[in-house]
Amino acid sequence: MYTAAVRDLALDASRAGSAGPDAVAGEAGDAGCGDAVRIELAVASGRVVRARHRTFACPHATAAAALACSLAEGRDLLDAARIGAGELESALRPGPHNRECVALAADALHAALARAIETAQLEQSARRVVVAMSGGVDSAVALIKTLDAGLEPVGVTLRLWIDPNAPDTERACCSPQSVRAARSACHAAGVPHVTLDLRERFHEHVVGDYLRGHAAGLTPNPCVRCNGSFRFDALAAVADRVGAERLVTGHYARIVRLDGRPALARGLDPEKDQSYMLARVPEGILARVWFPLGEQRKTETRAQARAAGLEAAGRRESQEVCFVGGGDHREFVERHGGAGAAGKVVDESGTVLASHGGVHRFTPGQRRGLGVGGGEPLFVVRVDGGSGQVVAGPRRALARSTVTVVPGAMSTPVRRVEAKLRYRSRALPATVREIEGGLVLDLDEPAYGVAPGQAAVLYDGDVVVGSGVIAR
Amino acid sequence: MVYLDHAATSPLCDEARVAMEPYLTERFGNASEPHAPGRLAREGLERARAQVAELLGCEPRQVVFTSGGTEADNQAVFGLAGRPLGRLVVSAVEHSAVLEPARELERQGFDVAWAGVDSDGVLDVAAFEQAVASGDRLAAVMWANNVTGALQPVAELAAICAERGVPLHVDAVQAAASLPVDFRSGGAETIALSAHKMHGPKGVGALIARDPARLRPLIWGGGQESGLRSGTENVAGVVGFAAALAAVRGKSDRRRELRDRLERALPELTVVSDGADRLPGHSLLLVEGVRAELLVLSLDRAGYAVSAGSACASGDQEPSHVLLAQGMTPDHARSVIRVSIGITTTESEIDGFATELRDAIERLRAGALV
Numbered sequence: 041m042y043t044a045a046v047r048d049l050a051l052d053a054s055r056a057g058s059a060g061p062d063a064v065a066g067e068a069g070d071a072g073c074g075d076a077v078r079i080e081l082a083v084a085s086g087r088v089v090r091a092r093h094r095t096f097a098c099p100h101a102t103a104a105a106a107l108a109c110s111l112a113e114g115r116d117l118l119d120a121a122r123i124g125a126g127e128l129e130s131a132l133r134p135g136p137h138n139r140e141c142v143a144l145a146a147d148a149l150h151a152a153l154a155r156a157i158e159t160a161q162l163e164q165s166a167r168r169v170v171v172a173m174s175g176g177v178d179s180a181v182a183l184i185k186t187l188d189a190g191l192e193p194v195g196v197t198l199r200l201w202i203d204p205n206a207p208d209t210e211r212a213c214c215s216p217q218s219v220r221a222a223r224s225a226c227h228a229a230g231v232p233h234v235t236l237d238l239r240e241r242f243h244e245h246v247v248g249d250y251l252r253g254h255a256a257g258l259t260p261n262p263c264v265r266c267n268g269s270f271r272f273d274a275l276a277a278v279a280d281r282v283g284a285e286r287l288v289t290g291h292y293a294r295i296v297r298l299d300g301r302p303a304l305a306r307g308l309d310p311e312k313d314q315s316y317m318l319a320r321v322p323e324g325i326l327a328r329v330w331f332p333l334g335e336q337r338k339t340e341t342r343a344q345a346r347a348a349g350l351e352a353a354g355r356r357e358s359q360e361v362c363f364v365g366g367g368d369h370r371e372f373v374e375r376h377g378g379a380g381a382a383g384k385v386v387d388e389s390g391t392v393l394a395s396h397g398g399v400h401r402f403t404p405g406q407r408r409g410l411g412v413g414g415g416e417p418l419f420v421v422r423v424d425g426g427s428g429q430v431v432a433g434p435r436r437a438l439a440r441s442t443v444t445v446v447p448g449a450m451s452t453p454v455r456r457v458e459a460k461l462r463y464r465s466r467a468l469p470a471t472v473r474e475i476e477g478g479l480v481l482d483l484d485e486p487a488y489g490v491a492p493g494q495a496a497v498l499y500d501g502d503v504v505v506g507s508g509v510i511a512r
Numbered sequence: 513m514v515y516l517d518h519a520a521t522s523p524l525c526d527e528a529r530v531a532m533e534p535y536l537t538e539r540f541g542n543a544s545e546p547h548a549p550g551r552l553a554r555e556g557l558e559r560a561r562a563q564v565a566e567l568l569g570c571e572p573r574q575v576v577f578t579s580g581g582t583e584a585d586n587q588a589v590f591g592l593a594g595r596p597l598g599r600l601v602v603s604a605v606e607h608s609a610v611l612e613p614a615r616e617l618e619r620q621g622f623d624v625a626w627a628g629v630d631s632d633g634v635l636d637v638a639a640f641e642q643a644v645a646s647g648d649r650l651a652a653v654m655w656a657n658n659v660t661g662a663l664q665p666v667a668e669l670a671a672i673c674a675e676r677g678v679p680l681h682v683d684a685v686q687a688a689a690s691l692p693v694d695f696r697s698g699g700a701e702t703i704a705l706s707a708h709k710m711h712g713p714k715g716v717g718a719l720i721a722r723d724p725a726r727l728r729p730l731i732w733g734g735g736q737e738s739g740l741r742s743g744t745e746n747v748a749g750v751v752g753f754a755a756a757l758a759a760v761r762g763k764s765d766r767r768r769e770l771r772d773r774l775e776r777a778l779p780e781l782t783v784v785s786d787g788a789d790r791l792p793g794h795s796l797l798l799v800e801g802v803r804a805e806l807l808v809l810s811l812d813r814a815g816y817a818v819s820a821g822s823a824c825a826s827g828d829q830e831p832s833h834v835l836l837a838q839g840m841t842p843d844h845a846r847s848v849i850r851v852s853i854g855i856t857t858t859e860s861e862i863d864g865f866a867t868e869l870r871d872a873i874e875r876l877r878a879g880a881l882v
Binding site: 042047050053056057074075096097098099101509 | 528639801805806809810813836841843846878
């Protein structure tokens, strides 16, 4: 039933309506019950001067929308970004059935705030930092560390596109549930939180590239691409808007200085090191980044999360490509029109061994799914996206002593490196030659299963000195 | 406060209160005892039974008093279904007191066929005729719907069941509150009634059964009500029930006049189940673009008590299954308010309500997201 607060706020007509022609709006809807909430904010000089709602929703959602408006009005944007479902709930006391209705209003408010921040220009503050919040334990601990360091964090979560038909969309970071978890982690610490809805741009820039790569018979690495040219750019853009100089994330990597220039380096936890995934982040952005977890192990992070009583302390984490949502990536590619040409599996002399359903199902070094039985074990040696041909051969045929990386470049000019050619593989000693638009790696010992499309990351000791995309 | 939610419950009428008073005070005896206080209680009980039987057109031995409509419905459905497993036919628009027992039988392994309704909420007779088969344990249909007020062609359906030898249970909880329900001419095997919907007390109702002995009891104990409903009889309640049943008889026309007056005053609103025969004092109004729960709160503040769709479904997230069954969209199903008129409702209350409703709709639409 309804508390007196719900009844009063739901019928409070003074908060209903439009906030004016220049107002920004955010909407949230529940596909399950058909309820929808729209919140409009009129903003001047970084401050919410008027907040109004229009709802087609139950009394709980309507009351929550009215309350969110009355709390937001008169506050600075970042202060308004401290308002969340928790605060609304404690005022309205919804039963378990109605918590979702209240959360709808918080989602609508934050959608409107994001729109306002996209066009705002807040005054620069030396201590203000943007912390990327995923809803998981690492970013939650990173946030605590910024507070411990006396900084003024602003949590930012990017809502990214996820396959709606995936088996496990809830666990993926960037899902609506993760956004809410990230927001509540910030609000529990009194920190403002901003949710940027980048689903469309992410789909085009990252998912589209992944699908096109698979269709062409490549083995794309969407995480390296996302960090290198999407995620950090988006964080930097919002940092500029909110007047924050520095960006903080919960990655296991470090920034070191080489001749006064910032360079990426491996995190101290060899199990968790994420420098490979971050290798394409541009130097201009690295100069603004702090990775507070780079100097510690994951076990320490978990202990710190428990000690701080963080809700995220025990949460499982996903190692998969986030937008695939826990399913099989081949089926994902097929569902979304990224299937490559079907064709034949042939041996190195061109003899046909079998037929296959599409080049996107294969990556060099793969043994399963060739449809060839008996005899010496066969591996995928090469995938030709144009002809649809998959060349299979014995393990020795996989050996590559020379790897071409295009595009690719050295950030620090050294000749001798250790080259990491897949995220979970050992780095191999190599000599680098620069060619036009890229690099050639002469490996001291052959690599097996080198996959065009994957990132090549080159280390000098712990420091990333070059990177690129494997061409052949 | 103007009360227009009589389909949810209704205030006790004077006739019932006066009839009950002695049984709440000096006539407190246990009707099973042979001493004077017991005999006084027994007399009251049996007089009430005879009165109910007379009003409903059945024999006194066919009247089994229960704790209310829900118990009567449960007793009928489980009692007729019996064992071993079999098949039953249930309308898609039943009250949860029939719906949930049917779902429970389904979970136990019974085969349940759900009979659909047309866009006015009236059972499709041809489809019902197809659905009911000889050997079915029972069919269940409500006389008048608690959400829309739509009446079912009970006599026609009972004839179909009789041809096939299938007992028909009819939930007459709403119907008996404002229509002269007659058991014999209705042709059902069992009907369920509740006192508080007809200006009687809460906590009492009746199951009228053609042959109570064929039903297996739900409640076991001292063997009261011919063994079908154990438990010391609620004599005061039963007496109030009989008095209320008598009091509401002959008061249909007035309620119909008031209902029509209301609907005429609000021509801009859609009346749900308008094409069906409906309960006389019952109107379900569709108010597009406004969530009914909000409208109910707004009217409450203005001093008018009405219901959003169905009292049992409000508070959870699901729109009424009754309205969905008759093809209404979920959005529309959540934008209906139910106005139900009682025997004391006045013209000026109806006129005041129509004005206030129009104002409230205007206020809420101003802030609504359309």
